[in-house]
Amino acid sequence: MGTTGASKYLRADAGVKEYLAMAAELTDKRLMEILPGGDAVPHTLAEAMRYLTLAGGKRLRPALALAAAEAVGGGWGEVAEVACAIEMIHTYSLIHDDLPAMDDDAMRRGMPSCHVRFGEATAILAGDALLTLAFETLASMPRKDLAADVVSCVARAAGWAGMVGGQQLDIEAEEMASVSVGDVLKIHSKKTAALIAASVEAGAIACGATERQRAALRRFGEQAGLAFQIADDILDQTSPAETLGKTPGKDKEQNKATYVRAAGLEGAREAAAARCRAAKAELEEFGERAAALRMLTDHLVERTS
Amino acid sequence: MGTTGASKYLRADAGVKEYLAMAAELTDKRLMEILPGGDAVPHTLAEAMRYLTLAGGKRLRPALALAAAEAVGGGWGEVAEVACAIEMIHTYSLIHDDLPAMDDDAMRRGMPSCHVRFGEATAILAGDALLTLAFETLASMPRKDLAADVVSCVARAAGWAGMVGGQQLDIEAEEMASVSVGDVLKIHSKKTAALIAASVEAGAIACGATERQRAALRRFGEQAGLAFQIADDILDQTSPAETLGKTPGKDKEQNKATYVRAAGLEGAREAAAARCRAAKAELEEFGERAAALRMLTDHLVERTS
Numbered sequence: 028m029g030t031t032g033a034s035k036y037l038r039a040d041a042g043v044k045e046y047l048a049m050a051a052e053l054t055d056k057r058l059m060e061i062l063p064g065g066d067a068v069p070h071t072l073a074e075a076m077r078y079l080t081l082a083g084g085k086r087l088r089p090a091l092a093l094a095a096a097e098a099v100g101g102g103w104g105e106v107a108e109v110a111c112a113i114e115m116i117h118t119y120s121l122i123h124d125d126l127p128a129m130d131d132d133a134m135r136r137g138m139p140s141c142h143v144r145f146g147e148a149t150a151i152l153a154g155d156a157l158l159t160l161a162f163e164t165l166a167s168m169p170r171k172d173l174a175a176d177v178v179s180c181v182a183r184a185a186g187w188a189g190m191v192g193g194q195q196l197d198i199e200a201e202e203m204a205s206v207s208v209g210d211v212l213k214i215h216s217k218k219t220a221a222l223i224a225a226s227v228e229a230g231a232i233a234c235g236a237t238e239r240q241r242a243a244l245r246r247f248g249e250q251a252g253l254a255f256q257i258a259d260d261i262l263d264q265t266s267p268a269e270t271l272g273k274t275p276g277k278d279k280e281q282n283k284a285t286y287v288r289a290a291g292l293e294g295a296r297e298a299a300a301a302r303c304r305a306a307k308a309e310l311e312e313f314g315e316r317a318a319a320l321r322m323l324t325d326h327l328v329e330r331t332s
Numbered sequence: 333m334g335t336t337g338a339s340k341y342l343r344a345d346a347g348v349k350e351y352l353a354m355a356a357e358l359t360d361k362r363l364m365e366i367l368p369g370g371d372a373v374p375h376t377l378a379e380a381m382r383y384l385t386l387a388g389g390k391r392l393r394p395a396l397a398l399a400a401a402e403a404v405g406g407g408w409g410e411v412a413e414v415a416c417a418i419e420m421i422h423t424y425s426l427i428h429d430d431l432p433a434m435d436d437d438a439m440r441r442g443m444p445s446c447h448v449r450f451g452e453a454t455a456i457l458a459g460d461a462l463l464t465l466a467f468e469t470l471a472s473m474p475r476k477d478l479a480a481d482v483v484s485c486v487a488r489a490a491g492w493a494g495m496v497g498g499q500q501l502d503i504e505a506e507e508m509a510s511v512s513v514g515d516v517l518k519i520h521s522k523k524t525a526a527l528i529a530a531s532v533e534a535g536a537i538a539c540g541a542t543e544r545q546r547a548a549l550r551r552f553g554e555q556a557g558l559a560f561q562i563a564d565d566i567l568d569q570t571s572p573a574e575t576l577g578k579t580p581g582k583d584k585e586q587n588k589a590t591y592v593r594a595a596g597l598e599g600a601r602e603a604a605a606a607r608c609r610a611a612k613a614e615l616e617e618f619g620e621r622a623a624a625l626r627m628l629t630d631h632l633v634e635r636t637s
Contacts, residue, residue, distance in 0.1 A: 148500075162467040178479070179472065186465050
């Protein structure tokens, strides 16, 4: 599965588990500083914001942002705000998606969902506050001259044309009698791949990447994001709750537009592998500096949770 | 009630109604360009985003942003993005506040609330998308070098320490047997005054205002914002639905922490007038260029809807 190779954060023979653990540690430490603390007012809102954000997420997106930074010669110092902001956006989307009016899920990251723990009103507000804090965090990045570009990249990916739009399409697809592979790809591109692509693109922008590097990493992220979501669809069908950390089999039960529903389990496995290859093909120009990105890409489709 | 005086947008004898109408026209025109249009995907989400945003809001916050720009020698060219972004943030907050899990209000701006018209899931997502688009819009402002400061100012005012935090306190206060004037001021400061203060402060930042000017306008906005919300509490008690455009008397029915509840109708009227005077005292150093801001401040407490 490769090693981190040229990463300056780990010894040369470290693998993807070590890389993810390192990125998670950096992210968690920084998020604890960014999120409102124990003496914040209103206290309940601060607690709800911290609850799921600090509940041991896999931090795949921060790891991708860091690996993209490394691919263009940067590091954590440049991308910490991007990594934490995108993780807060990801977390807010989970909180709102779990609401009764949306996917109505009572379990997340192995714990009661935010609205089960704090009530619906506070869960809605905690999501709103995390999204807002994400942009405040981006605006505090060291290179002020690049902040407008980074905010723009992340907002486009998270908004109506990206993640939020994908969630809307996802909900609308529940009413459809059948979904094609094309329908599923459109939803997955917006709902999942857009924010994953923004993790790597914004990570690169924050390090002063060239336009050409940005474009290559965006294309990489779109393919890797699709591979990730197809793998997620497969895991929902094949994993037990204790591994998954959320309610399994919900996709089928809710008539979700999944790749497995459109193409079968074997078709989904082949598609994930193909997207994974397409993603890695975009990394050629980065040479050894993209070692961590390559390793993470393989992990996206080989993971078990 | 004064005239626009030094405003370069209106003839010298124009009043506050003309100033508001002019700001509303500029804002509506720009919002129609910014918001996703008829051919956007997903269509329902785009429609829900436009629904309340373009439903003839009073555009007080855009007018304040423009007047603040004028106070520091700028104009619409510099503050259009700030004005539209803050109006989108204001609209998203109304959409989420009206949800059944929050204030449960079926009527807004004289029409069915967003969730009544489009369903709860789409209303939640439309709010999320408007908030995200607000930051995308701020990042597109002409002075890229000032974007980080503007995003930071608006996000702080809209987030957990400001508007969202105020909404949380507001909900929690419904369970309280009694509220003091101090409790009410804390809620109003966060829930309403913070975003109004950000309208003028971010408007000034976008025009390259000095630190001293920013600070004076922030203090002005905090006082003006409190005056505005106290006036709102009074209107909720004294206005019929057709004038108000939303369900009147809801505050009392829902046991809301209002200034009228804490201090009585007469006490509220006196407090609004006092905050109005305190706000205008902050404008002295801006001389004639703050004519529009002074006129708007009087209007905040004298309005009937």
